Amino acid sequence: MLRRPTTLIWYGLLITVTVTLGLILPSAPGTLQTLNITSNSYRLSIASLILPYALILFLAFYAYNRLQAYAKQLHRTKEGHGFKNIANGTQVLAWGLALTTILTIILDAINTSHPGFTAARVIITNYAILLVPLIGFTYVGRGTRSLNDLAKVRISLLSTRIVVLLFLIIGVFFTHMIINNSHYHQDPYHLSLYWLIMTFIIPYLYAWFIGILSANEIRLYIQAIKGIIYRKALAQLSFGITIVIIGSIVMQFINNQLATENNISLGSAFLAIYIIVVIEALGYGLIAYGARQLKRIEEV
């Protein structure tokens, strides 16, 4: 299915490394107590998450592979630059998903044998996870802006108000949650409030703002262009990008909430993971399908 063999090889390699490390290496200190499970139950849980994780990663890699193939086809056209950036952004999100998982597993294992490593583990993991949407959405945003410039469309006053309102709602709740976590729990981020705001909350809010703006820009582009068949394919791609952006925001909310919980049932943890998996899988699936349809238009 993945026509560029290198993408398939990378996917195979990353999934093999992730699964092997996840099953071999010990969990982070405190995980077993937090989930109230034994080490064997933990391994079984990891094993049961392999399939959905492999699926979401496959869809993410397939989506960026199809988008890159489409962008490559358009490289000498006006739209080529925009789609290339969107493809690059999707690639960053796909690779980020895989690499941050591997990094988390490795750092958790190091932390098991070096208890003093906890603060470094948490800080490195948090910043690594933050970098993914920050870089990914910036690329996607550059692409959607470039398409808007081509179609000579600009965000309307009503759309601006909706985007700002949506951003404020998400931003205020996220800031409240992080500061609340930092204040009432045992320093879960291992950062002072100033550093937390400057290097964690603000970059996240910036990334999400770019993400929300991109989702709106691609919607504007669809409204501005002609082509019943073309628009239908592009709408699927656009819907997929929007869902991936929403999924990324939901994932951060859930991650940050779970990070401070001292006592979570395995069922709740699974439910949270499956919500993320379903959202992201749907988003990447739509991106792949839309990109495939668009590429087909350029082939027949």
Add this chain to the structure above:
Amino acid sequence: MEEQPSLYDKVIRITNVYLGPSTERFIGRQVRNHLHKEPEEISEKDLYGLIDWIKVAVSLLTEDSEIVEEYTEQLSLLVGNSKPNKMTHKKPRPR
């Protein structure tokens, strides 16, 4: 006096309703690959063959046969009528 649009321009204008930004590339491919000439050189005589190829190609892009019929019908109106008659020119259904 305003210059009359060429047959190629008319084909592009109709196709744009269905294929948007990929219109020129799509028509370019159909003409070059199947008629073996430059897109701007198409004549009314070429149009019959071109419409058949376009019908096959667009059927691969959408399962909505109404769209395919509507599009090819629009193109057919160009045959033998270098200046499309607005009265007989069926308007694409709104979407």
